[in-house]
Amino acid sequence: NAGVTQTPKFRVLKTGQSMTLLCAQDMNHEYMYWYRQDPGMGLRLIHYSVGEGTTAKGEVPDGYNVSRLKKQNFLLGLESAAPSQTSVYFCASSTGRQPQHFGDGTRLSIL
Amino acid sequence: DQQVKQNSPSLSVQEGRISILNCDYTNSMFDYFLWYKKYPAEGPTFLISISSIKDKNEDGRFTVFLNKSAKHLSLHIVPSQPGDSAVYFCASGTSGTYKYIFGTGTRLKVLA
Numbered sequence: 036n037a038g039v040t041q042t043p044k045f046r047v048l049k050t051g052q053s054m055t056l057l058c059a060q061d062m063n064h065e066y067m068y069w070y071r072q073d074p075g076m077g078l079r080l081i082h083y084s085v086g087e088g089t090t091a092k093g094e095v096p097d098g099y100n101v102s103r104l105k106k107q108n109f110l111l112g113l114e115s116a117a118p119s120q121t122s123v124y125f126c127a128s129s130t131g132r133q134p135q136h137f138g139d140g141t142r143l144s145i146l
Numbered sequence: 147d148q149q150v151k152q153n154s155p156s157l158s159v160q161e162g163r164i165s166i167l168n169c170d171y172t173n174s175m176f177d178y179f180l181w182y183k184k185y186p187a188e189g190p191t192f193l194i195s196i197s198s199i200k201d202k203n204e205d206g207r208f209t210v211f212l213n214k215s216a217k218h219l220s221l222h223i224v225p226s227q228p229g230d231s232a233v234y235f236c237a238s239g240t241s242g243t244y245k246y247i248f249g250t251g252t253r254l255k256v257l258a
Contacts, residue, residue: 039189066244068244075250076250077150077235077237077247077248077249077250077251078190078235078237078248079248080244080245080246083244085244091244093244093245094245094247125189125190127189127190132241132242132243132244133178133180133192133195133237133239133246134190134192134246135192136192137189137190137191138189139187139188139189140187140188140189
């Protein structure tokens with residue numbers, strides 16, 4: 036009964052390094068989302084996908100890329116990490132336009 | 147410019163009493179509203195939603211009220227239980243889009 040699984044849970048990067056965050060869901064949901072949560076702010080949508088092979092920009096897409104090659108996986112990439120991207124990242128999936136099931140988050144620190 | 151505001155950062159309530167969490171929004175185009183609960187080190191959990199065609203939606207101990215003219219919604223939890231202690235987020239958006247704006251959250255503490 037995994038639901039939405041995010042990998043890794045924690046990561047520390049140096050400025051300029053790249054990395055990929057993986058989100059996997061086992062509910063056969065069409066819609067998947069990547070959010071970031073920063074202190075004193077609500078969750079903000081980075082990118083989302085309405086189905087396999089599709090991606091779209093959210094509220095704060097700059098500095099991130101995404102891919103949805105398989106329906107169950109939604110990858111978030113940082114090509115050249117910046118300290119401003121230090122955040123907690125949440126992936127979500129749903130059967131509709133509103134996020135329903137969230138992963139437990141990836142805490143990312145960029146030094 | 148925060149389009150969705152939760153003006154109370156925290157709230158303490160005695161077990162068995164009612165918890166009322168509030169949320170205000172500014173965009174009159176918003177027509178769909180959601181509440182989520184979040185425990186530490188976990189992702190948010192969807193609780194309840196409401197469309198602008200309704201002014202109330204109930205699910206067990208949770209009821210959401212919508213006042214469109216005031217651009218205000220509230221989540222009522224009755225009776226409150228210690229397990230309800232968490233951070234509660236409201237989110238608002240236009241039902242035809244995928245971009246929902248989240249509030250900053252209210253930390254609820256239910257005292258036994």
